[in-house]
Amino acid sequence: MATTPARDDKAIFAGPLGEIARNLGKVSEADPIGILATILSGFSSYIGPTTKVTTTAGEMPLSLWTILVGTSGRGRKGQATSIGLRVIEKAWKSWGQENVLHSLPGTGLGLVTELSEHADEEGSTAPMLFVEEELDTTINAMKRDTKIGVYLRKAFDGSDLRHKTSVASIRIKSPHFGIVAHVQPKNYKAILGGRDSTGGTWNRFLPLLVARARTLPVFGGPDPQPVIKKAAKALRAIGSAAREIEEVTVSARTAKAFEKKHRIALEALIDGNDELAEQCERALAHCVRVAALYALAEGCDEIFVRHFDAALALVSYSIATVREIMPETTGESLPNRIAEAVKAAGEEGMTRSELWDAIGRSIKAEEITKALLSLPQIQQTKKMGRGRPSLILRWTETPAKTVAA
Structure with a gap:
């Protein structure tokens, strides 16, 4: 059974959407990260296709597709999505009733037909949210109809969809929809490495391991209604402000920080991990999309470093999710080797020189520095003594701030 990896909750739950998810988590057994994923996907859908961020590769739409990965009965995937949807549908009543659909179509034709039913005469479809609580159904459907994967890949990039039959021709212009899906760890692992995974369908999703966060009494537990009502009011205001923003920018200073950190x-x-790289090929794209959503949630039309920090923490957890589900990837990447070495050092920790000995002197110092940036659980503190202070590395379950050498 997969266990949830360590994560930087302080960064992940930063900002208004994080606060909503944390508060909802107090009145539910669901993992707050599953609640946040539901709300982020719904928010990304609601803002629509006109809000974008421009990168060197071109304009990027902000729709987000998440997968809650958890064991049935213990992952509380359903509770996470259920309470998130209650807030979404209360915040945006008419949109929630008309444009939130509780299954992904099982054929390529079914997908474009569903989208066309929510489109205007010119083929521009309304922003939508698909909730698929049985992703196994979609996995099996893709084996029978390869068009589903093709259309999903195009939709993720906001490209037009065209489907021709002997009696009709359907065109969807710039489709925009979010997805929240549920799957068990063993079933998700089964699709990793397959054609639709390496071909780019599944690496467009952001998988997140979830587990029950707490146990609440069956009777007489906390009343979620006041929290849902307050969350919906906040989300309504957040969504209204975000819809007024057409472009999310990144300053030169922030772009430099993004490249360096x-x-x-x-x-x-x-x-150095080919299997993991295939599944997480779009980690950078997800980081940009998520950062833009964090910025929009604050009413900002510019992504700041704090938004990238939050997005980095969430995407890093997603990568850790894939590594946890695919044990064959464990131990190959440099950050993983560093983590194991520092853990083994115990409370005393180790110096960078000792770390170098443990993982191999052939590794360049700058590569170690890069890897340490991805491991917030490693605390770096200065140890004073004669001569130059030593930098001691210690493992802590609570992500710590790095002290520069």
């Missing part, structure tokens, strides 16, 4: 940290997590 966030990009390096993500690449270090999957560096």
